[in-house]
Amino acid sequence: MTWFLDNFSHIRDLALTHLWLSIVPVVLGFVIAVPVGWWAQRHSRWRALVLGSGGILYSLPSLPLLVILPGILGTSFLDPVNVVVVLTLYAVALLVRTAADAFAQLPPDVLDAATANGHSGLQRVVRVELPLAGPVLLAGVRVVSVSTVSLVTVGAIIGVTNLGSLFTDGFRRDFTTEIVIGVLAVVAIALLLDGLWVLLGRILLPWSTKTGRAA
Amino acid sequence: MIEYRNVGKTFADGTPAVGDFSLVLPSHTTTVLVGSSGCGKTTLLRMVNRMVDPSAGQVLIDDVDVATRNPVDLRRSIGYVMQHAGLLPHRRVVDNVAVPLRLVGVPRAEARTRALDALEKVGLDAALAEKYPRQLSGGQQQRVGVARGLVADPNILLMDEPFGAVDPIVRDDLQQELLRLQRELGKTIVFVTHDIDEAFLLGDQVVILRKGGEVAQVGTPAEILAAPADDFVRSFVGLDKGRRTLRIQEVDGQRIVVDGEGRAAGVLA
Amino acid sequence: MIEYRNVGKTFADGTPAVGDFSLVLPSHTTTVLVGSSGCGKTTLLRMVNRMVDPSAGQVLIDDVDVATRNPVDLRRSIGYVMQHAGLLPHRRVVDNVAVPLRLVGVPRAEARTRALDALEKVGLDAALAEKYPRQLSGGQQQRVGVARGLVADPNILLMDEPFGAVDPIVRDDLQQELLRLQRELGKTIVFVTHDIDEAFLLGDQVVILRKGGEVAQVGTPAEILAAPADDFVRSFVGLDKGRRTLRIQEVDGQRIVVDGEGRAAGVLA
């Protein structure tokens, strides 16, 4: 506890960095995955391929990706961009499937009615399909968000500072308090972000009964 | 006036839905297409607003081939009501009803006012306007669907088993409501059902269909009952099963009409 | 004989479903409980096989309080048919029908033979026996449900809107089939529906229920039509809307019976 107070500003800096490193991949992943998922859903021939590559992407272990990426991207070794890129890849991999499923489960008679009422193609996508896919997309974002917050810590092994640094540091110093505080802080950030998504869901999807349930 | 001229439809996957169908639907009347499941009713109905394009023949509205019209514009000019209401679950009731108006550019405030009028017309309480569809009963949702079909005051209203999913008591109400509205508004209604009782109640003109959209008989309900065209029609309207062959029986001094199956059908006035 | 003695039910969440219900259902007859949605029909029905336990009063079968019986054994001795057939999607049709037999330890081979008999009894082709439920039409599934209800030859058969989800033409068939079976088997049937026509067709005794399981009237169909107990019954059976007030009209030399709403109801024999 005293250690926590003594190092509060350090932990806070790490937490802020961590938050940042988590939010960016989730948001980027969402922005990329939704159109891709929508498209894949529309073109059943490509669906399996797109979702399959998503699966492959997701099974890539994070650690080697983090090490190899600077060579491919030409980024600096310490650049948090590496972590952001890797986590964005994971987020896209997971969310593409969610998005495809979300658009697949839209009630056909509602879509049919929307067309029959005179929505043009684009109007239907923007005004009907996207909002109706909202709850499932939100559920997907929540799952991705939690796992991203937890994955960011792996970056600490290769020197990208975040709350995971408390693990590597505590490990070397034989200092469990530091690790426990790190774990708690990570969980807290995950819950905080989750709360944020739920709140966002309440605001954007007031009509939805379930604000998304982890699948 | 809507006219089908030698219309045929085979779907992309090779399913033949309609063979060769011709019919004239007079304006300001209700024509009911009735037939059992899969006989092509929906397919025929959806040709009117180009949700389905015929693979042969033409559909004409007031002598204009719909194939020459932009489908989105066409749909905006025609009301459409379907079995599961098809309301947008993420929009409030009033906004659902306002959709056809908003799509043609009516400002939001005016659209909502007119939507409220339409809701009143179909007998829905204004208090429901701000609810979401799922908060309504099945029957109320259907009324909302009808309100949406009517809100833009289209000349033509397509109704595809609009009361098929609600329970019989509510269905009775909705049917009465529709009869009342039609007396008031005089739209050209194309109504699809597989319930012959509903067809006889609502239809000025009833079209009994066989598989493949083949016309078995066209006429008023009384004409069909009095002179069924063939055994298919006879069986379809229930004349063979005794449901329609009634006799009179005295109970407690009342003259009860009983059908061929022994079911009490009503009391003779 | 089944007897309800001052039965009441309030669900765990506080919903009052049935207030104070008493009734005797004679053996070897069909009693139909009819009423609109939520009036407590299902709740009452399920008290017979202890799928619901009453919170007040008793349900007796041949003078034995069901509360004293082991629920699993009780259920095995009573047939139950429900609206959505409730078939096990992962078992073949014949195995579905055999379930009640297998549960009481009948060997597989014998159970399947008896299941095939039951399928034949309800008019299903033996070719369907090896299919899975989803490969059957709604009407066929309902027949399988009835076969399952009958296979163990129970004295009592509970039927909860068994034909509510099939289209009217198939429903007519199923109703006829049930009438035929009942003439043959003479079970004690408790039948729930919200369709008054169905109630009048099938019921030896018809019980019209109000909200909360309150009895509005009990009697034979003809008795109820001839002397409705009050306005609720009158309206429920349709005597107020003109559906049941019939008159005669000549068309093409036939005497057509027309109801108060102008719908052609049938031809007078």
Place this chain on the structure above:
Amino acid sequence: ACGGDPTKAGSDGDSKGDAIVVGSAAFGESEILAEIYAGALNADGIEATTRLDIDQREAYIGAIKEGSIDLFPEYTGNLLLFLDPNATATAPDEVNKALEAALPKGLDILEPSAAEDKDSLNVTAAFAKEHDVTSIADLAEVDGLKLAANPEFKTRAYGIPGLEKLYGITDIAFTAISDGGGPATLKALTSGKVDVADIYSTTPSIAANNLVTLEDPKNLIAAQNVVPLIREDATSEKVAAVLDEVSEKLTTEALLELNTALAGPSKPSAAKVAEQWLKANGFA
């Protein structure tokens, strides 16, 4: 208290301010040394900030090359091995000479300190007694030797290959633990899961657990003197003077004390530990 905003690290190289950025590796001693360098420079009016906890040598050497870091506390032997994987020098002077030669353009080292922290092979007192070992050479007599160390021990010249070549020790069951001779390695040793553990020589746990550090008569393990590694364009006479003074005052014992302080019950930050040393040595 430590660490810059890592989200800006990528651009630090291009828009370098005047401040000298001192980096550190991700272990306590390196952090303390970095804080000491920065503290001493600041005390002398040269602005310096720190950028701690960089785990891989490749990462921080890359960072120094690209300019996001200017100064780094290094160890002569390891740095040499990194720059020239085939280097064979082990004695301090040889290492220093080879290191000077191996440095890439733009990088420089200042005067190495006498303070040294290097890999050392340790056994428990009980093991030492039972098998009668005091030197690495004695290990050749032990059958089925189990050894724990950082993963690189497996392939480095001072590791398994060296033990085989110089001392003729074969058939070692090796367990890699990435904690730099930290608690997990120690626990493996004290619990008997392994017989020998590679622990940095200035680690307090050696003394605290009565471990026996084995002698290295054949100079298997290269000298590891603390040395400031610096970018040429960040250095100046003034900077060099300050750091040379620091290096002069640092001793191996001082490193051990610093590490002991860091591991103390209150788990003070590296900055605090460094501050005390600076004060005690007249840099405040």
Place this chain on the structure above:
Amino acid sequence: MSSVFVEAADWLADPVHWSGVDGIPHRLLEHVGYSALTVAIASVVALPLGLWIGHTGRFRGFAIALTGAVRALPTLGLLTLAVLWVGIGLTAPIVALVVLAIPPLLAGAYAGIEAVDRRTVDAARAQGMTEWQVLARVEVPLALPLILGGVRSAVLQVVATATIAAYIGLGGLGRYLIDGVAVRDYPQTLSGSLVVVLLALVLDGAFAVVQRLAVRAA
């Protein structure tokens, strides 16, 4: 970049890397062994619990909250904590990985049971099935695709994350990653990663087939 891949191909082709304790077959076996052990332990804990929650509907909110919170636990933190508590060896990484594997297994089990049509369950009970019979003969067979889905994602996560456990001294394919990073032997790191990816893909494909069979049966 491409040169790294060429070197990795050479590394993989080198027979030295296919034999002995540090050879690919042995490391692969270790990896599969750890993963199987982990998933087995986690299944014993999570599946019965999930089935019970799904069947009774009790503690559902608790299960959702728990799986959410456990998902948020960073594996690296758990690994380092566990190793400080129990020391190196198999226990620490297995504990951390079991914790990782529990949420998908639990969620698959209770969501699978929950997704079974309540009317089917009701009908089964009304025919006179005991609670056990309802669970074993109706709910579990019908939930099988989703339960297997849970096992599938648990297996994939464990296989991918077991590599991180090499950081605290575990064997398996993660050794190539951690050792390779430690001495900057990127061909080795990349080769190790490729083998892990291949393993993951093979397992994923196998599960896809099994799941499809289960769907067909259900």
